[in-house]
Amino acid sequence: xxxxxxxISFAGPFVAIATTPPADAAAAATDLSWIAWPVAGLFTIAGxxxxxxxxxxxxxxxxxxxxxxxxxxxxVLWLAPEDRPTxxxxxxxxxxxxxxxxxxxEFAASALGAKRMGASRRGIxxxxxxxxxxxxxxTFLIPVPVVGTLAGAVGGSFLGAILGETSAGxxxxxxxxxxxxxxxxxxxxxxxxxxxxxAVWAVLSAAAFLG
Numbered sequence: 573x574x575x576x577x578x579x580i581s582f583a584g585p586f587v588a589i590a591t592t593p594p595a596d597a598a599a600a601a602t603d604l605s606w607i608a609w610p611v612a613g614l615f616t617i618a619g620x621x622x623x624x625x626x627x628x629x630x631x632x633x634x635x636x637x638x639x640x641x642x643x644x645x646x647x648v649l650w651l652a653p654e655d656r657p658t659x660x661x662x663x664x665x666x667x668x669x670x671x672x673x674x675x676x677x678e679f680a681a682s683a684l685g686a687k688r689m690g691a692s693r694r695g696i697x698x699x700x701x702x703x704x705x706x707x708x709x710x711t712f713l714i715p716v717p718v719v720g721t722l723a724g725a726v727g728g729s730f731l732g733a734i735l736g737e738t739s740a741g742x743x744x745x746x747x748x749x750x751x752x753x754x755x756x757x758x759x760x761x762x763x764x765x766x767x768x769x770x771a772v773w774a775v776l777s778a779a780a781f782l783g
Contacts (some may be wrong), residue, residue: 607649608658612780615643619773626762626769633671633769640664642777646738663779667772674768678761685757687732687750691750694736722762729758 619636626632641664644657682703686696703725710724733754737747 597657599680608647608782611643611658613637615780616664616777619777623769623773626766633667633674633765633772636769636773636776637664637667640667640780643780659776659779663775667776668769670772670775674765674772677764677768681761681764682729682754684756685760686750686754689750689753691733691754692737692740692742694740695733695747695750695754696736698732698734698736698739699729699751699758700732702735703729703758706731722759726755726758727763730755 618639621630622635622639625635625732640659644659644664647655647657679700682700683696686699691699706728707721707725710727711721714720714723730751734744734747737750738744
């Protein structure tokens with residue numbers, strides 16, 4: 573489409589012509605939709621790193637979802653008003669459901685591991701609290717990625733179950749069996765949660781590229 577001539581003026585031997593660029597050229601100059609592709613690539617990499625944080629005891633799946641929501645909030649900077657956001661409500665809802673199922677699996681494995689070994693309610697609660705505290709402490713005491721956090725979580729779950737059982741009136745000797753079950757359950761819970769976190773990352777990464 574040719575430019576539109578707005579005005580013509582004369583100044584001595586010179587002629588000045590003022591024009592307006594065609595609408596499609598102006599739109600192309602301000603089209604930033606291409607940014608969505610590198611953003612999708614960066615999200616895929618960042619989401620994978622968040623997923624790997626799961627083995628450190630951190631909520632990797634939830635961090636990936638939070639990153640997706642953040643991208644949706646800033647989509648207006650490069651997408652046209654008529655374009656859809658990078659992640660639809662349905663995609664985000666699916667990711668939340670998967671992450672929630674992962675939390676349920678982890679909680680159930682930790683609690684059932686202790687209960688199957690005869691833990692009381694206090695023992696189960698102690699194992700869960702001890703697992704969280706141990707993961708944090710182990711990360712700093714054993715500065716080896718993954719190993720320190722996981723060892724701290726297992727050890728914390730074991731000690732937490734013992735403290736819970738002894739507070740309920742059991743001897744340390746009788747608390748060893750449920751504490752062992754809590755430690756095993758903690759490991760199984762983490763392993764069982766990983767597939768759900770990977771599924772969250774895969775669903776959101778695919779949506780980032782497919783729109």
